[in-house]
Amino acid sequence: xxxxxxxxxxxxxxxxxxxxxxxxxxxxxxxxxxxxxxxxxxxxxxxxxxxxxxxxxxxxxxxxxxxxxxxxxxxxxxxxxxxxxxxxxxxxxxxxxxxxxxxxxxxxxxxxxx
Amino acid sequence: xxxxxxxxxxxxxxxxxxxxxxxxxxxxxxxxxxxxxxxxxxxxxxxxxxxxxxxxxxxxxxxxxxxxxxxxxxxxxxxxxxxxxxxxxxxxxxxxxxxxxxxxxxxxxxxxx
Numbered sequence: 001x002x003x004x005x006x007x008x009x010x011x012x013x014x015x016x017x018x019x020x021x022x023x024x025x026x027x028x029x030x031x032x033x034x035x036x037x038x039x040x041x042x043x044x045x046x047x048x049x050x051x052x053x054x055x056x057x058x059x060x061x062x063x064x065x066x067x068x069x070x071x072x073x074x075x076x077x078x079x080x081x082x083x084x085x086x087x088x089x090x091x092x093x094x095x096x097x098x099x100x101x102x103x104x105x106x107x108x109x110x111x112x113x114x
Numbered sequence: 115x116x117x118x119x120x121x122x123x124x125x126x127x128x129x130x131x132x133x134x135x136x137x138x139x140x141x142x143x144x145x146x147x148x149x150x151x152x153x154x155x156x157x158x159x160x161x162x163x164x165x166x167x168x169x170x171x172x173x174x175x176x177x178x179x180x181x182x183x184x185x186x187x188x189x190x191x192x193x194x195x196x197x198x199x200x201x202x203x204x205x206x207x208x209x210x211x212x213x214x215x216x217x218x219x220x221x222x223x224x225x226x227x
Binding site: 031033035040041042043044045048050055056058091093095097099100101102103104105106107108 | 118120146148150156157158159160163165204206208212213214215216217218219220
């Protein structure tokens, strides 16, 4: 399968701990997106990269959140000092910048903060 | 602020019934429009997309959607649903030069056999 992959698929942590998620995009895709989805809601945009450059960050992304894509391939999303409100599904998507850009989603990482 | 509204939160149909899910967006400029589906236990998959041209677009599994610019709408339709269409459906919009998608809150479709 050459789709978007995310690791881990599930994460349980205690409040105050730091967590890091990884996303591997579809090969050759130069854009990579992070979204957050809570129960009963659609995905909400967090941030995205074009190659290694972070082009946009949502106001939802507090200072506790940081994302990187150091070599323009995989990306990591880190949450520091987790809070219970951070519990959600974190989705990654990738795309090829083109006139008809289409995002393809990974399976997500489900985070539970106790 | 740009937003996407899906009017039906939960729809229950019998097999062979026709389906129409509403989607409206708020943005006055050029838009790209998408419908994604999430089957139980699976990740988001693209159903269909509109960029330009014919406002009636056809997607996978017999789904289609019509872009009506004057109504800011992109409703999803299927003439005859199957039990396997049970899933959550999300409408999404891409606006301007940004790459991000703005999603509606989703519609849960339950098809009774």
